[in-house]
Amino acid sequence: MKANHLLYCGAAVLCGAILTPAFAAGRDCAPLGSLPSYVADSSGPELRDYQSADFDVQAGDASHTVTVAGRYCKLDYTPKDGTEPLSDLEIQSNYREQLGKLGAQVLFSDDRNTEGKIVRNGQETWFKIYSQETEIDITVVVKQPPKQVLTAPSGNDYRLLGHMPNYTAGTPEKRNFDKLEFDVKNSDEQDTVEVQGARYSVNYSPRDGVQANSDLDIQENYRTALKALGAQLLFTDERNTDARLEHDGQTIWVRIYSQETEIDIGVIEEKAFQATIQTPQASALKTALDKDGHVALYINFDFDKATLRPDAAPVIAQVVALLKDAPTLKLSIEGHTDNVGSHDYNLKLSQDRAASVVAALVKAGIAADRLSSAGHGPDQPIADNKTGEGRARNRRVELVKR
Structure with missing residues (x-):
């Protein structure tokens, strides 16, 4: 095949196509040209500032798929009126010859496909050429991260979230x-x-x-x-x-x-759930432990974290008073969550929260050997996780008598 079967963008356009912020409307998906006997879809290329496409990569006898996101261009071509379509072999051979001149790395190819990437100045441009004689589909993605363009909340926006400018x-x-x-x-x-x-x-x-x-x-x-x-x-x-x-x-x-x-x-x-109006007193905690062997506390942590909030201090103070009033008492501090989210994540969060309570008690002067910690995640609910109140009741720390 001869290289002049292809229409080249030219060196200046090629460099600009890789580095400029958007593709120009009504042109080929740079840096790939087009065959002279084919015409682009009349609606022009499909352009997106940020979109993803899947590309096949050959590795030995097997292939796998790589998803690449960034500046996106897709354009379809069909034979010009009155012209015979080229064979897939001729189409693919022409594009591969052009890609070779561009220094491209071909990562997958077969009778109807050529896929790979061009790396220039640290910028990856991924391409996919599919053909079936009467149709050529070109996809190009210039790999880059998304741009954060969401506006500040205003007007009819929800008070915490803005909107896409367009x-x-x-x-x-x-x-x-x-x-x-x-x-x-x-x-x-x-x-x-x-x-x-x-x-x-x-x-x-x-x-x-x-x-x-x-x-x-x-x-x-x-x-x-x-x-x-x-x-x-x-x-x-x-x-x-x-x-x-x-x-x-x-x-x-x-x-x-x-x-x-x-x-x-x-x-x-x-609606916020209030487990109790007043901070539980040490005497009430002692009564519950003597009766049931455990008692639930609703201690405030930072959202989705194991960091105790300042308003948790009064509850911690009552547990300290309990342990000082009963010097032989030993406790297991056990964390629990609702069932929203990953089980493993919630299990780890409950463990970390229990450990944070133990650390606060030790810092307040309680001997570490009187305390242990454990986390059960969502595995031991005391209320229905299908309601907001139930989920709030399940997010608790329990004192368990050892």
Whole structure:
């Protein structure tokens, strides 16, 4: 095959295509050219600032798939009217010759496919060329991280989350008390949790004349914002993010659904659970331990962490008083969680929280050999995890008489 079967972008355009922030509309997906007997789809290339594609990589006799995300371009070609289509062999041979001149690394090839990457100045450009004679599909991804473009909250946004700049909010729907369902990934299983409280729902659509963002771009932006708020991501897939966070002492659940031309935000602000009005007194703790051998405490930790909050100090002080009043008493401090999230994660969190309580007691002057700690995660619930109050009751630390 002759190299002039290909239309080259030219050296200057090639360098610019790899380094500039976006592909130019109406052109080939740089740095790949096009065959002169084929015409690009009339709608032009599909362009996204951030999107992913899967690429095959050959390793010995086997192949595996690599997902690459970044600046994305996809363009389809068909034979010009009145021209005979080329064979797949001729199509693939022409593109491989061009790729060789560009210094590309071909990672997978067969009769209808050529896939690989070009590395230049530390920038990876991944490509995929698929052909079936009457159709050529080109996909190019310039690997790069997503850009965080979510705005600050304003207007009809939920008070903690902004919006994608290319989108406008509809009229929010607010309810003082309502419910929503949230998906939760528990280890290898997916579950649904119904949550009740104050509801806020809002829908976004693209502004007139602007390009919709990819679902990946939308979801990554919201996930970054949620993580910055300290949220625990409970479930994620291509179009969904479900999360739980705590803000000013209130548990907040967030659901984000996208399909490029639509973004739906659903929020439930759970009513705070008050386990007791007053701090349990040492004498009451002693009575419960003598009667049942264990007693539950509701000690406040930072959300999703094992760090004791300052308002936990009065409860710790009463446990210290209990142990000082009964110098022969030995306790196992045992942590428990609700069942939202990964079992292994919750087990570790419960262990760490129990250990934090032990550390606080030792710091207050209790001998370490009188104390031990354990964590049971969600395995020993005392209430129904399907309700907010039940989940709050299950998030506890127990004193167990040894």
